[in-house]
Amino acid sequence: MSMNNQNDxxxxxxxxxxxxxxxxxxxxxxxxxxxxxxATIQGEIYHLPAGYPGLLKGVQEVVGEIVTFAPDVYEQALAGLDELETYYGEGDPRNEYERIIVPATIEGTGQVVNVYVYRYLDQDLVKRTGVHIPHGNWRRYMQELPE
Structure with a gap:
């Protein structure tokens, strides 16, 4: 049985x-x-010099939100996100991020759901130029930056 229908x-x-x-x-x-x-997912998160975070493979908790778009706007919304994240499709050499499926844990209930997430492709660049955020919460990291 194909799992694709649920992933659409x-x-x-x-x-x-x-x-x-x-x-x-x-x-x-x-x-x-x-x-x-x-919600949270597993990974490692770095703050990049360009002012946004890069997510890498890892086992730390990364804090964020699951965004569920209404079905009638889903394709349009996802196309906008793909463009923002420089994602042209699976395996495209121009990709800055890859869009992959990972399990996310909903805060409070502990329910696990499959989600798309954009993960940074150039791991070496991220580790070389980024600042590792050990607590996995980019919002908190930004709030704690000195003025």
Whole structure:
């Protein structure tokens, strides 16, 4: 049995500038009918010099939100996110991020759901130029930065 049907309209886990209160949320999430749910995934997160985070493979907890777009706006919303994250499709050499399916744990209930997440492709660049965020919470990292 194919699993693809369930993956067609997966929610998206966001952990950086797409979180509520940050610039890209206003342009890429807010215009579309959606529900946001606090959640975590496993990975490692780094703050990059360009001002946004890069997610890598890892076993730490990364804090963010699951964004579930309404079905009628889903394709349009996802296309906008793909463009923002420089994702042209699976295996495309121009990709800055890859869009992959990972399990996310919903805060409070502990329920696990499959989500799309954008993971940075150039691990060496991230580790060389980025600042590791050990607590996995980019929002908190930004709030704690000195003025």
């Amino acid at each position: 309209k997966l929610p998206v886990f966001v952990y950086g500038t797409l979180l509520a209160g940050f610039g890209n949320h206003r342009n890429y999430v807010k215009p579309y009918k959606h529900v946001s749910t606090p």
